[in-house]
Amino acid sequence: MATLVAPAPRSQRHKELRRHLLVYAGLTPFLVIAVFPIFWMAITAIKQDADLYLVDAVPFWFRQAPTWKNFDFLFHNTSYGAWIVNTMLISFWVSAITILTAVPAGYALARLRLPFAENLGIGIFMTYLVPAIILFIPLARVVSTLDLQDSWWALVVVYPTFTIPFCTWLLMGFFKTVPFEIEEAAMVDGCGQFGALLRVVLPVSWPGIITAIIFSFTLSMQDFLYSLAFVSISEEKPVPLGVATELIRGDIYFWGSLMAGALLVGVPVAIVYNLFLDKFITGITGAAIK
């Protein structure tokens, strides 16, 4: 009489299946809207020019053989190679400045029981919210005083204005989770406060420090306004600015190369950001959860 035993689990399974189907049905529109533009950019990047403008056939696949010539164009007819180098160098220096300032600051705010530490921490974090659009005009003056206009070094000076506040806050939260005992033990063993920081706290804090470096990189690559305002020489541009300004000449849009250049840098950034997204959200909201 197996049929008498079976119904319960089967209806259970049916219910489970129906729930899955409902969830997937609800998620499908979100997925399509989120992913389609990326698919469309990717296929545009490897289509031949004529293929882009065939209006009669279905555009979602190739009517002519796929091609790498849009990528060739980027590297041979524009300064794309230089833009990549600039972007990497900018991000490197911004990360270095950020780590050298935010690690000590985050540590001091989290662990040294300083008077006003909490308010100072909030104060530094709030500067993350003073938007570029209010700061870019006075910073233009700072940049020209330092004689850095039209050089990517201008961006190295300016980007830490948002990476330092964010990473200080992130690291402050992180240092709070490192147990106090290990530091005290080190100081009993004869380390000074600084020695304890260097030899005991930093070595166990590398996940937090790596996260801070990742965000210095990704936040630097998310900028558009500062680079637009401060850098106008082609060879000095970072990738997002270069792609957006040099592949549109008058009324002519190099759509294939535009998409190729945008995705070549955008996709790696998106992947890394994606992996660290939860840390970013905790960085922003962490203080409210704890």
Place this chain on the structure above:
Amino acid sequence: MSWWRTPTARRYLFGYTLLAPAVLYVGLLVGVPFLFSLYLAMSDASVGSPVARFVGIENFASALENAVFYTALRNTIVFTVGAGILKGLLGTTLAFLLLQPFKGRKVIRALVVIPFTLPIAVSVLGWKWMFDSQFSVINWALSRLSLIGTYGSPDWPVWLGQPGLALLSVMFVNVWRGFPFSAIVLLAGLTSVPPEILDAAKVDGASFLQRFRKVIVPMIAPILFIGSAFDTVFTLSDLSIVYLLTNGGPDGATEILPTLAYNTGIRGGALGRGAAISLFLFPLLLPAIILLLRTLRRRQY
């Protein structure tokens, strides 16, 4: 022994020394420029002439006399509020969907947050291509479904070329980029509510609605405040979407305060007037900043 030699004093000295570089950097490059922008806004500084004259509130007054300013102000508010509501609705729906246990959840979550993780200039260029006046893939699909006519006919939408549609299009791109952020922030809040508390409320006889109103909402409120404050600040001050898609056009239909400030201050070279326009954003930002400050400070006690 003098106080300066006590361990506490040495700890303070050590601590403030560690803090100094970050505080100085942020003070010199955020604090001072902010004050400097107040000064610039009250001067006739321009790119060409380094010596600026004090002109009082003239820049603010001349902004208020300019019809484009009011269009920009209105668009900024419509843009921020409209997009904010849409992001809230879509983000909440997505968060509750992602809260369900189902197969492939991690993969789907990773795919659905892509819009937020792509650098903004990159994705906006993709949208510019999709909104192309003639070769828009959106129009191709709508046309095949017979929802619109063919290219050249009066019901062929030119997304970035028609005033009403252009404002909707730039808002749509902002929503597209922002809804995953709203969803993930809300999800972080919802998963931070310990199940024991909900179980306890259930045992005490609280209905689902009561549990939602009395337990879940108060517990996730701080996270929601912080998330929406951030989103509001980013949306209010973001120039790249409008700059790259329409640069304020057609005919000022998508002009917002950031594009007006950029075009006046940097392109037009009138630093003082540009600074004055961008400072009009500050009162709009203030509610978000105050909300955030109160949320952060309350948790101290």
